[in-house]
Amino acid sequence: MKCALPLLLLTGLVWNSLLATGSDKQASGGKIRVLLTYGGHGFAQEPFFALFDALPDVVYTKAPLPEAADRLRPGLEKEFDVIVMYDMVRGISAEQQKSFVELLNIGIGVVSLHHNLAAHREWDEFRKIIGGKFILEDCLIDGKRYPKSAAIHGQTLNIHVADKEHPITRGLTDFQIEDEVYGPFYTSPEIHVLLTTDHPQNNPEVAWTHQYGKSRVFYFMLGHGPKAWSHPNYSLILARGIRWAAGRL
Template identity: 30%
Template sequence: MTARTALIVRGGWDGHQPVEATEVFVPFLETNGFDIRIEESPAVYADADEMAAIDLIVQSVTMSEAGHDEVMGLRAAVEAGTGLTGWHGGIADSYRASSDYLQLVGGQFVTHPSRRPDLLVEGAHENNYLDYTVQITDLGKRHPITEGVDDFTLTTEQYWVLHDDLNDVLATTTHPTQPWHPWHRPIVSPAVWTRLWGKGRIVVTTPGHTPEVLEHPSVRTIIERGMLWATRTASAS
C-alpha cells in the first residue's frame, strides 16, 4: 500500500513555537503511516505538482504573509481533496491580508480577552490566560472527531473568532460579560469546527497556544482525530 503524505508547513510568529508545536504530532503521523514533509514557508503551496501528491496539510503559521499564487494553490489542493488542519493562530490567524485564505478556513481570530486589569503585568503572555470551558455541541457528540470527548476546561488563551455558517461546529466556548470589557452579552465562539471545500476536508481547533496546551488529553485527541478525518479519502483521489 502506498504511504500517505503529510505536509507540515510551519513558521510565522515565534511566540506560538511552530517547530516545537508541530513536533508534538510527528510521531502520531508516522505511526499512522504518513510520510512527512516539512516546509518552513507556504511557498510549496504554489507548486501544483507537489501539492497533488499531498494527502494532508498540517499548518502552523501564525500571521505572516502568503502570496496570491500560494493561497490559490492551497485552495486548489484542498478543493481537489487534500485535507487541511491546524490549531490556534497557526491556522485561524494566518495570512491576515488574504480574504481568499480566510474564506477557505472559515474563521479568523480577532482577540483573546484579558484578565482583570489589576492582574495584568506589562508584556506577560499570561495576561490573556483565562480559565474557560470547551463545550462539545450536539453535532460534536456524534462526530468521529469529538465523539466521547466530554466538555473540558483549559487555562490559556480563549479565542474569539469571526466565522460563517459553512462551518460545522463541533465545540464552542463562551466569552462572559465582565465589567472591564465593552460587550454587553456573552459571546459564543467556535472552538473546533470542520468545513467541506470541494472534495477536501478542513479541521480547525482553536486551543493550542503552547505545546503544553496541545498535550492536554482532550485537545490532543481532537487534533489527532482531526488529522485522520481530514486526510484525503479514496473518493477524493
C-alpha cells in the same frame, strides 16, 4: 468465457490502481502523510514537534512559510494526505494563493490550528477556506462590521462537546483546558461546530469542520503552547482531526 476478458481487464485495472497508490503508501508505511506549515509567529518548537512525533499513524514534513509556499499547488495531493497549518504568515503571493485554491479544488485534507486563524490577513479567500478569521484590523465582512479581535493568555476554558456524534468528537465528554482565548472573531455561517466554550472573552466556537472545494477542513482554535498540547484531549482531537481530514475516519 463471455465474461473472461472483461474480468481479466477489470482485474488488471484494479491491480494497476493498487500499484499506483501502493508505491506512495509504501513510502509512508500506510501512515497519513502530513505537510506541516509554520512561520510568522513564535512557538515552543521542541514540544510542538514532539506532539507530532507522538502521533502513531502520522508521518510529517516541515514546511516553513512563506519560504515553502510554492509547495501549496496541484500535485501536492499525490505526495501528502493533509496539510496541517500552524503558520501565521502575513501573506503569500497572488500566484501562490491561486495555486493553493486550485489544489483545494482538486482535494486535500486541511487541519488549521490556533493562530492560523490570523494568517493571510489581507487575503479574503483564506477566511472562506478555513471558515473563520481572527480580525487584526477592523473590517467589513458580508456587510457586517467586525472590530479587532483580542487574544488573552493563561485562561481556563470550559470546553463543551457540541456534537457528540461526529467522528472527531465521538465519546468525548466536556473538559477544562488552560490556554489562550480569542475573541470576538469571524466565523462563517457554513461551519459545523464540534466544540464550544462559555468563556466570556472567547467566541463560542472552538472547533469546527468545513468544506472548501473538494477539501475537508478541520479548524481547532486551541493550542498556544505546551500547557494545551499536553492535555490528553489535545493530541486525541488533533489525531482524529487529521484522520478525518484525510478521509480515513
